[in-house]
Amino acid sequence: MNPNQRTDFVPDCDSLVELVPEYAFGLTTPEETRMIEANLQRCPEAVARLSEYQHLQDEMREAVPQIEPPAQLGTNLMAAVAAPSASAMTVRPAPVLKHVPAPAPATTPQIKPRRLALRIAWAVAAAAVIALVATNLYWLSRVSTLTQSNNVLTALQSFQSFQNGTAFVLTSTDSLHWVRLAAPDQGNQTATPTIDTATTAAAAFMMWNNQSQTGLLYARNFPALKPGQTYHLWLTQNHQPLFVGVFTVDDKGDGALLFKCPEAINDFDWAWVTAQTPQQSTGKPVGDAVVSGALSS
């Protein structure tokens, strides 16, 4: 038996140094790997040699001929990221509050205090959002309020699951803001932010709270996207547009986006959505707005 293959074998430093190249390139056997890892730290020369090979590998990865990726690759990536919001809109209905995560008991040992606080905040915020949608705004109340509310809830839950419940910023039910973004020829109706479901005009509903840098956009009746395009949400501050996220819509034109801004959403004065490719979104929107609206309420 090769002594290098014995896990209880204590190799000398020279033997370790000799094996380092193959170890660095993943070519050692499991036994050799265990032996090297168990003894590496007592041989500074082997540690230094390993570091050299790791830097060499870094340069080998960078040394490949550079090829421009296909134009649609970025689009596909961002659409894949946006997909959970869109697909969430088509899942089965369920009782409105059934899936709202209940606050865990404070004594639950597995949940750290910060995580617990976020869960509680999330549950409150999700319930508040649903209440806001279902009662205050008559959001789609003329057609199946329950189903549409469930869709919003499901979208939010999907985000929660996607983010492992750690990244929500809708931490307060105070000072919730909402605005309706309408198609350019429909006018902005922030005073009465309802969507007239009798029409097929594209519209979106956006909500956030005063301190939050996170908001929710719910899109309805959006036209089908052309290949390679995604919907882009933009916010404007002092005439400077800021790209905040992309989303897609289902075959009915419905979609949602939970987005995060580098600054409080209250500091922005306008929002609008365009249909464009990610390659076009290098700092400014391209094309006409599908929907738009002022953020001041």
Place this chain on the structure above:
Amino acid sequence: MYSPADDIELMRRIAERDQQALWTLYQQYGKAVYSLAYRILGNSTYAEEATQDTFLKVWNQTTRWDSEKGKLKNWLLTIAQFTAIDRLRKEGRQPVIHPESIEETDESLLTSKNEARWQDGTVLRLLVMQLPQQQASLIELAFFEGMTHGEIAESLHIPLGTVKTRLRAGLQKLRELWLESADQTSKP
């Protein structure tokens, strides 16, 4: 030019689910990731999928970058390499020796003090070309296709002992050439 501090901030924003930050990361490193994936897979469709999977792993935080342990680009390319090799295994590998894209060898480049040549990989590719073809090919298969000694021996119908000897000698020689070249580059 991106700084390490920019990378740290970018990854912090990605951890907070900022899609714009992911798009910035893709714009910054997408080409390098795609190029490596294409080099390994030799197929644009598979390379696109491997590139997308690489960035989705970052987005979904299945692995996390430690800024203390190295550059963000190196970490990303390591994920890309393993992602592409995994894809290669699933698709059933066909060992391919890629011809180097550099047609002529200009020895003067090896001692050039042009830092950009290190960054674009020209010098390292020239160093690999200095190795005996048999050694360079084995390094190629081991590193870019993730093949083991046994897999290489079987694919190329070479005795296992010969593969081990040539690979070890090739890696040691490449390291020596690399250190010599880096040393010459750093001399005033």
